[in-house]
Amino acid sequence: xxxxxxxxxxxxxxxxxxxxxxxxxxxxxxxxxxxxxxxxxxxxxxxxxxxxxxxxxxxxxxxxxxxxxxxxxxxxxxxxxxxxxxxxxxxxxxxxxxxxxxxx
Ligand SMILES: [Cu+2]
Numbered sequence: 001x002x003x004x005x006x007x008x009x010x011x012x013x014x015x016x017x018x019x020x021x022x023x024x025x026x027x028x029x030x031x032x033x034x035x036x037x038x039x040x041x042x043x044x045x046x047x048x049x050x051x052x053x054x055x056x057x058x059x060x061x062x063x064x065x066x067x068x069x070x071x072x073x074x075x076x077x078x079x080x081x082x083x084x085x086x087x088x089x090x091x092x093x094x095x096x097x098x099x100x101x102x103x104x
Contacts, residue, residue: 005029007095008085015101016076025071028064034091036070037061040082040102043072061087076102 006012016022023046026036038060045057048070062070085097 006098008092008097011098013081013099013101015103016074017103018076018079021073021075023071023073025069026064027069028067031066033063033065034096035061035063035087036084037087038074038082038084038100040078040080040100041074041076043074046071046073074100076100078102079104 024043028034042058042060043062045053045059045062047053049068062072064070079102082100082102083097084100085092
């Protein structure tokens with residue numbers, strides 16, 4: 001598992017081959033909440049702080065409370081570079097943003 005503390009545009013671009021589901025973990029290490037948002041693919045919420053959701057949840061935005069850690073299942077289906085960012089736009093503009101590259 002990578003421990004990434006990077007700010008856009010100086011980020012590691014992660015490649016996701018199309019058609020290959022991938023589990024990603026997102027951790028909020030900061031003292032405020034952040035709604036994690038993906039473009040180009042939705043995700044299934046597998047767990048929030050180790051607890052599976054009561055019902056199946058497929059989302060494109062998930063609010064992470066302070067110190068929350070979530071495990072998400074993404075199913076990349078459309079090739080391209082997809083922005084993934086905090087949906088509080090001043091946070092995104094401050095660098096809380098990255099790219100998931102779905103490769104053919
Ligand atoms: Cu944020």
